[in-house]
Amino acid sequence: MKxxxxxxxxPYPFKGSTYRYSNNSIPMKTPLCVEVTPDYIExxxxxxxxxxxxxxxxxxxxxxxxxxxxxxxxxxxxxxAAQYPDQFSVEKKGSKWTFNNKILExxxxxxxxxxxxxxxxxxxxxxRHVQEDLILMMQRDGDLYLDAxxxxxxxxxxxxFNLGMKFKCIHHxxxxxxxxxxxxxxxxxxxxxxAGNPWERKxxxxxAGDRLDTSLETFDQWGKLRKQVTKENAGELVHIRxxxxxxxxxxxxxxxxxTINTHLLSLENLVSNREWxxxxxxxxxxxxxxxxxxxxxxxxxxxxxxxxxxxxxxGKVV
Amino acid sequence: MYKEKTIPVYVKAIEQExxxxxxxxxASVNEELLPKFSGGAHISTYIEHGELLVRQYSLxxxxxxxxxxxxxxxxxxxxxxxxxxxxxxxxxxxQLQISxxxxxxxxxxxxxxxxxxxxxxxxTPFLSMMNELHSxxxxxxxxxxxxxxxxxxxxxxxxxxxxxxxxxxxxNKRERINSSSLEEHPIGTHVYFCGPESFISDLTESAYxxxxxxxxVHTERFTPPQPxxxxxxxxxxxxxxxxxxxxxxxxLEALLNKGIKAPYSCRVGRCGTCELQVxxxxxxxxxxxxxxxxxxxxxxxxxxxSRSKSAMLVLxx
Ligand code: FES
Numbered sequence: 001m002k003x004x005x006x007x008x009x010x011p012y013p014f015k016g017s018t019y020r021y022s023n024n025s026i027p028m029k030t031p032l033c034v035e036v037t038p039d040y041i042e043x044x045x046x047x048x049x050x051x052x053x054x055x056x057x058x059x060x061x062x063x064x065x066x067x068x069x070x071x072x073x074x075x076x077x078x079x080x081a082a083q084y085p086d087q088f089s090v091e092k093k094g095s096k097w098t099f100n101n102k103i104l105e106x107x108x109x110x111x112x113x114x115x116x117x118x119x120x121x122x123x124x125x126x127x128r129h130v131q132e133d134l135i136l137m138m139q140r141d142g143d144l145y146l147d148a149x150x151x152x153x154x155x156x157x158x159x160x161f162n163l164g165m166k167f168k169c170i171h172h173x174x175x176x177x178x179x180x181x182x183x184x185x186x187x188x189x190x191x192x193x194x195a196g197n198p199w200e201r202k203x204x205x206x207x208a209g210d211r212l213d214t215s216l217e218t219f220d221q222w223g224k225l226r227k228q229v230t231k232e233n234a235g236e237l238v239h240i241r242x243x244x245x246x247x248x249x250x251x252x253x254x255x256x257x258x259t260i261n262t263h264l265l266s267l268e269n270l271v272s273n274r275e276w277x278x279x280x281x282x283x284x285x286x287x288x289x290x291x292x293x294x295x296x297x298x299x300x301x302x303x304x305x306x307x308x309x310x311x312x313x314x315g316k317v318v
Numbered sequence: 319m320y321k322e323k324t325i326p327v328y329v330k331a332i333e334q335e336x337x338x339x340x341x342x343x344x345a346s347v348n349e350e351l352l353p354k355f356s357g358g359a360h361i362s363t364y365i366e367h368g369e370l371l372v373r374q375y376s377l378x379x380x381x382x383x384x385x386x387x388x389x390x391x392x393x394x395x396x397x398x399x400x401x402x403x404x405x406x407x408x409x410x411x412x413q414l415q416i417s418x419x420x421x422x423x424x425x426x427x428x429x430x431x432x433x434x435x436x437x438x439x440x441x442t443p444f445l446s447m448m449n450e451l452h453s454x455x456x457x458x459x460x461x462x463x464x465x466x467x468x469x470x471x472x473x474x475x476x477x478x479x480x481x482x483x484x485x486x487x488x489x490n491k492r493e494r495i496n497s498s499s500l501e502e503h504p505i506g507t508h509v510y511f512c513g514p515e516s517f518i519s520d521l522t523e524s525a526y527x528x529x530x531x532x533x534x535v536h537t538e539r540f541t542p543p544q545p546x547x548x549x550x551x552x553x554x555x556x557x558x559x560x561x562x563x564x565x566x567x568x569x570l571e572a573l574l575n576k577g578i579k580a581p582y583s584c585r586v587g588r589c590g591t592c593e594l595q596v597x598x599x600x601x602x603x604x605x606x607x608x609x610x611x612x613x614x615x616x617x618x619x620x621x622x623x624s625r626s627k628s629a630m631l632v633l634x635x
């Protein structure tokens with residue numbers, strides 16, 4: 001998760017002039033499940049605070065996921081050490097591993113695959129070293145289930161509520177999702193995911209405010225800002241929230257790792273790129289009500305549109 | 319076109335299991351550990367021999383010990399080059415590419431008891447499945463049919479490792495797997511079939527007749543082929559527009575070039591986004607997305623990879 005001011009590194013999510021729910025996944029060019037950005041230290045502090053104070057909300061797992069959790073530890077550590085050798089390293093002597101996080105100056109020895117090497121579960125341990133939220137889905141009897149996860153920055157959903165739930169039930173509340181047969185198709189796609197060939201997709205929404213932790217449990221704290229949006233303050237107050245989701249098949253358990261990296265950019269910053277302004281304006285004005293409702297934009301969509309139109313007008317050369 | 323990532327390996331050892339079956343031990347070229355795998359997993363092997371020979375083989379080694387992989391290859395009478403190459407040309411030290419492990423034949427999670435029915439080389443996927451169940455302490459049995467004791471692959475191995483869990487059926491002794499054994503399994507049993515097509519379909523039919531729910535009956539499925547040579551074809555749209563799809567072009571590209579707003583995302587036949595309805599014409603499916611039933615219904619096409627068998631396809635766009 002990050003607040004971005006730098007447009008170049010913003011994962012701009014749009015193509016074309018309309019938006020509908022779809023499986024917009026593409027094969028990943030560089031197979032990396034996590035990234036380390038300049039905000040690493042600051043974000044790890046925020047994440048660890050959430051994990052320590054809201055353990056239930058941010059971490060859940062079912063007992064049969066331990067092998068899958070170890071696969072995640074291995075994948076994440078291998079990627080960190082290979083991609084950021086100056087910041088992370090790992091030494092493996094058989095099953096005795098030493099993981100060194102040089103940024104936080106933390107060194108951890110453990111027995112890979114061993115029980116009770118950490119005071120917490122393997123997934124909980126590794127999630128304290130990466131900026132991404134980490135979700136483990138297990139494929140059981142022809143379906144996918146959310147069986148473990150560390151989730152600090154959810155976009156309006158709840159981990160505790162969805163634990164052990166079938167993939168299709170998790171998505172059930174999305175209007176239009178089921179009618180379009182999309183849940184079946186995405187499920188079918190995920191079940192065909194193969195090890196060694198990871199995928200990524202971007203998911204976007206708008207939010208009033210710049211809060212990363214928009215869990216269901218904290219709705220009372222962030223929901224009300226949505227009523228305060230005006231065309232005057234929209235540029236500053238409203239943010240576009242983009243989740244970059246990466247999908248990896250875990251070969252030992254046949255489970256799937258989702259890593260979610262959440263980015264926030266204020267509209268003000270977004271529209272400083274003329275092309276983006278134009279495209280976003282087209283997309284938002286065309287968006288059908290069932291999507292605006294679900295994304296929670298309906299309350300202030302008109303204010304945002306007025307803001308965007310004014311920006312478009314003012315940029316015109318007369 | 320979608321090209322999966324591959325791992326370079328070399329042949330570390332070759333053993334003659336019996337007259338028709340050879341076992342090959344594969345190790346990573348840079349001596350790294352290979353990815354672990356789950357019970358029932360297989361790999362694709364890529365061999366360059368005039369043309370590219372791509373074949374799928376189950377991994378028969380231990381899923382947790384991945385210093386090397388082992389596969390078992392039966393010389394097929396109708397070999398189109400794959401198993402013949404493995405048997406006649408492959409030498410220790412030869413290099414080839416393999417895919418990451420994939421699993422289209424996973425163990426059931428909820429089964430109370432697992433029963434494997436194998437005929438001949440169909441034993442191979444069950445080796446890693448039994449290994450996994452054994453290490454979990456779950457209960458399973460193996461019913462294994464072979465022509466003779468000599469031709470029975472992994473005969474010694476099975477006797478040594480799972481002495482109380484197998485039953486052999488040798489046809490030279492007039493022993494046959496009888497579908498009546500399906501009646502004896504306790505409630506909550508899942509059955510798995512692997513072997514020649516007729517073996518699988520006979521058992522599957524019997525299992526359904528006995529009232530096994532489809533979710534408790536598991537059979538092996540393989541990856542679809544890629545097009546060998548691409549032929550041009552035409553499509554017709556609802557408004558009568560004709561679009562020509564050239565030999566070196568996908569249907570999706572042809573549509574987009576015409577300014578038609580066809581949906582797409584991955585462009586490699588795996589995400590399902592580019593699906594369009596087909597009203598007329600015969601589709602050649604090259605995707606890894608639709609199920610067999612969906613393909614056979616001939617009503618939907620993934621435009622990014624699939625093509626037409628007939629000269630013309632009529633689309634509902
Ligand atoms: S675009 Fe993904 S299947 Fe065709």
